[in-house]
Amino acid sequence: MAEPIIELKGISKTFGDNKVLDEVDLKIYQGEALGIIGPSGTGKSTILRIIAGLLAPDSGEIWIQGKQRQGLIEDGESPVGIGLVFQQAALFDSLTVEENVGFLLYQHSKLSRQRIRELVSEKLEMVGLPGIGDRYPAELSGGMRKRVSFARAIMSNPDNPKDNPEVLLYDEPTAGLDPVASTVIEDLIRDLQSKTGGCNTYAIVTHQDSTIRRTSNRIVFLYQGKVQWEGVVDDIDITENALVRQFFSGSVEGPIQVAG
Structure with missing residues (x-):
């Protein structure tokens, strides 16, 4: 089997008295669509931030394309570009869409403003939002803001190809979108996986049944800080794992402890 592009070995993370990750092992392979699921508060977003190099684990190892990462993302050059799409889009309200999408190029490249605008236009076209570069985030719907954040995450740097994202998180x-807007985003995630200039490897954290089924090929289920189950999407409906069955049925009866 091919070597994983990203591998976590024995990753643990504690916040105060809460151990959210407990010696977690996780692999992401080239070209994979990995879904990371589980109840709220089980460390799913924490895993993404650790992979992205924004948060350090308390213990364990992070391997990126066969090279062990030491410290955070700014502590050394990563062999793979990793983009993170935040839950709330995390756009700068005072900047236009064009300035948001091209932010890293404006800050860290020597490209002309005109060239950056051309690159931004290409990415906005890819996410189905042509001609909105002069708008501000407050003028956009929730679904449009999400798509702008996708465009920013896949932005490439012709001056430094090493910065180009090979993995999206x-x-x-x-979250927070109506069913129709959710479908648009789900379709876009799959579309970007197959498009030139997109990103063919990703991991996605989600609670929504349709998003899990439509955007993931392989799934890992996190609960109480550990990977409790792993399988492909078709396994969801046939597994005997009580945690997975309770999660997808929405039942309050079962091994998952219901808060409150």
């Missing part, structure tokens, strides 16, 4: 990309 989606944190609850359909």
